[in-house]
Amino acid sequence: MPRWGMVIDLDKCTACQACTVACQAENNIPFAGPDEAALGRSKHWQDVMAEMREEGRYPDFYVQFIPRPCMHCENPPCVTVCPVGATYVDDEGIVRMNYDRCIGCRYCTTACPYAIRYFNWYAPQWPEPYENYLNPNVPLRPKGVVEKCTFCIHRLEEAKQRAADQGQELTDADVVLLPACNQACPASARYFGDLDDPESTVSRLARSPRAFRLLEDLGTEPKVYYLAEEKS
Amino acid sequence: MDYEGFGKHAALFKPLERPGWRFYLVVAVLALIVVTGVGAYIVQLVCGLGVTGLNRPVFWGFYIINTIFFIAISYGGTLTSAILRLVNARWRLPITRAAEVITVCALGIGAFNIVLDMGRPDRVLNMILYGRLQLLVSAADPRHRHPAGQIPESQAALPVFGPGLHGHRSPEAPPRAGY
Numbered sequence: 001m002p003r004w005g006m007v008i009d010l011d012k013c014t015a016c017q018a019c020t021v022a023c024q025a026e027n028n029i030p031f032a033g034p035d036e037a038a039l040g041r042s043k044h045w046q047d048v049m050a051e052m053r054e055e056g057r058y059p060d061f062y063v064q065f066i067p068r069p070c071m072h073c074e075n076p077p078c079v080t081v082c083p084v085g086a087t088y089v090d091d092e093g094i095v096r097m098n099y100d101r102c103i104g105c106r107y108c109t110t111a112c113p114y115a116i117r118y119f120n121w122y123a124p125q126w127p128e129p130y131e132n133y134l135n136p137n138v139p140l141r142p143k144g145v146v147e148k149c150t151f152c153i154h155r156l157e158e159a160k161q162r163a164a165d166q167g168q169e170l171t172d173a174d175v176v177l178l179p180a181c182n183q184a185c186p187a188s189a190r191y192f193g194d195l196d197d198p199e200s201t202v203s204r205l206a207r208s209p210r211a212f213r214l215l216e217d218l219g220t221e222p223k224v225y226y227l228a229e230e231k232s
Numbered sequence: 233m234d235y236e237g238f239g240k241h242a243a244l245f246k247p248l249e250r251p252g253w254r255f256y257l258v259v260a261v262l263a264l265i266v267v268t269g270v271g272a273y274i275v276q277l278v279c280g281l282g283v284t285g286l287n288r289p290v291f292w293g294f295y296i297i298n299t300i301f302f303i304a305i306s307y308g309g310t311l312t313s314a315i316l317r318l319v320n321a322r323w324r325l326p327i328t329r330a331a332e333v334i335t336v337c338a339l340g341i342g343a344f345n346i347v348l349d350m351g352r353p354d355r356v357l358n359m360i361l362y363g364r365l366q367l368l369v370s371a372a373d374p375r376h377r378h379p380a381g382q383i384p385e386s387q388a389a390l391p392v393f394g395p396g397l398h399g400h401r402s403p404e405a406p407p408r409a410g411y
Contacts, residue, residue, distance in 0.1 A: 036282070039285075039287040040287040040289070040290075041282070041287050041288060082364070083359060083363065083364060084355075084358045084359060084361075084362040084363065084364070085362050085364055086358075086362075101358055101362060102351075102352065102355075103350050103351070103352050103353075103355045103356065103358050103359065104281070104350050104351020104352040104355075105346070105349065105350050105351070106291040106292060106349075106351070109288070109289075109291045110291050110292055115288065115289050119281070119288070119291065119351065120280070120351070121280055121281055121282030121286070121287075122279065122280040122282045143280040143281075143351070144280060144281060144350075144352040145351060145352060146351075
């Protein structure tokens, strides 16, 4: 059974936010609009955070950009607190969401230290032409439930089915660019794969001395690894 | 009705039968507040929780504050009643009565505020159908003592509640769970 994980190379990342846009289009995430976004209600399953460093003045200013999907923790606080078991870790280590069971108490959004879970404050709406571009493989979320990054599990299922149809095993090369964010990355800074397979790209990169994870001291054991930027 | 039979307590029962205009004024004002609240809740049900002004990362606001407030009030009522009973105060009866009424009412109001706070109050039954005792469980969860360690399957569930009740990997989760 694979244990899916992701590696993001911060040295390659140019903070172009193509991953954010790709995720938005792939996963049918509605636009919040300027008013709602000002309230902090815009939804980005995959976001790019900017951390301003205080060192230096304008031309010699240093900003650390960190693309942030769901960390798919080994010990996820959101799963621990859910009162109805609507969010759970599946057999392959992906933290998933049962939209039909969620009661919208927002306990998980409060518990997540990475704040990657998003609540549907209103029913999702798209402007006129965009409704025709919705992805049929991803369910729409009604108002009042919580949603989150899925590591593009519909693409994963599709790849598994394709491999099974051809009578082959799912190889590392099949999945390394599988999620929409990875596929869209122009700098190919993102890798996806099986962390349990010692030969896979992600587990080789995760063993690198540059590898770190966000808020590691919380004990959530995230499965998204970052490769630290080499200071020039 | 004749209050003579109540003797010296007649004055106490009189307002129950013939309330004055002040009583109706208070009822009218309070009913107006209740109607406003019900109307606001209907707006919230129809439009979504966005109308409450909660946002990210302020996911919880006044509803949860109200819950904590009213439940704390009900604790206060219990405590007052219990102390007066324990010290066997002779004069305690009216105070105990008021404290216990406050306890019962405030507890209900506090619990109801959680329903108001829910995004999908139509699924409130899921709390019973799929309920998880995570408060008990997280205190006993070995993962909280060994955050980095791998927990053996034998320790992963409390025998009292049966296997897998608090397991993070729930096999009974339906496969069509949405991605």
